[in-house]
Amino acid sequence: MVIVGRHINGITINPVEYILDDAGKEMQFANIEDAKMFLKEEGFTDDDMAWLVFETVPALDEVNAILEEAVKYIIKKCASETESGTYYVHADDFPEDILTPGLFMEHIVTIADMMLGYKSVAEADVEDGAISTILCTDYCPNYVPAPDEADKYPTDRTIYDPLAKKQFTDAYDTIYMIENLLTEVEGLFNQIPPAIQQAILNHHNEPATLQHCIRWGLQAAKEIRTDWHMVVSNIPCGDQNEGKH
Numbered sequence: 001m002v003i004v005g006r007h008i009n010g011i012t013i014n015p016v017e018y019i020l021d022d023a024g025k026e027m028q029f030a031n032i033e034d035a036k037m038f039l040k041e042e043g044f045t046d047d048d049m050a051w052l053v054f055e056t057v058p059a060l061d062e063v064n065a066i067l068e069e070a071v072k073y074i075i076k077k078c079a080s081e082t083e084s085g086t087y088y089v090h091a092d093d094f095p096e097d098i099l100t101p102g103l104f105m106e107h108i109v110t111i112a113d114m115m116l117g118y119k120s121v122a123e124a125d126v127e128d129g130a131i132s133t134i135l136c137t138d139y140c141p142n143y144v145p146a147p148d149e150a151d152k153y154p155t156d157r158t159i160y161d162p163l164a165k166k167q168f169t170d171a172y173d174t175i176y177m178i179e180n181l182l183t184e185v186e187g188l189f190n191q192i193p194p195a196i197q198q199a200i201l202n203h204h205n206e207p208a209t210l211q212h213c214i215r216w217g218l219q220a221a222k223e224i225r226t227d228w229h230m231v232v233s234n235i236p237c238g239d240q241n242e243g244k245h
Helices: 032-039 060-081 101-106 107-117 147-152 168-190 192-204 210-226 228-232
Strands: 002-007 016-018 053-056 085-090 120-125 128-135
Touching: 016 032, 016 228, 060 085, 060 101, 060 107, 060 128, 085 147, 107 210, 168 210, 168 228, 192 210, 210 228
Parallel strands: none
Antiparallel strands: 002 016, 002 053, 085 128, 120 128
């Protein structure tokens, strides 16, 4: 995509003002040729356009993909480097081949929101051009606990994957809860005397009997939980390493 603008007062050291659309956002064109065609229809001459800046920018879906990779990079960095569970994310924390300072500042609120989609991030607030982040300490291998909580953090403690997404871990937890509830249901049903169980079956002898619903529901929940990585592997925003935690 291409955006068009010109340096304020025609002085190249000044910032660039871009052509805006009706919504007040930078107008985007598929390519430079389309941009020039639009400008000519608006009365611009070739001499006028010589003073303009034609800047190639990623399309929205490309921007989202860039931001997603940047968020994954910074969460891993935060989790591995923090000793306190807090971390401030700045524009220069990213290699420029991952995210430029300009894109960081332009999308800082979106980046903070995207960070909150990960289980390891408890808080992500925008403050003075940075993102103030609080991470869950179970995801931070170098966390240094206070003396009175040292027993909770043995050296051989389990460190969870900081890139596990909340939507997948929460869904996994729900499936596990369903399995447990169905196990309880099975136990309750088995407490019913066999003769009454048979009477229930005789009265409600349908393809989906109560006995079958319990049995196959429990089996389905167990299989889904066991195969969780395969279940979520084809979801675009997921990661095969996400899920069970």
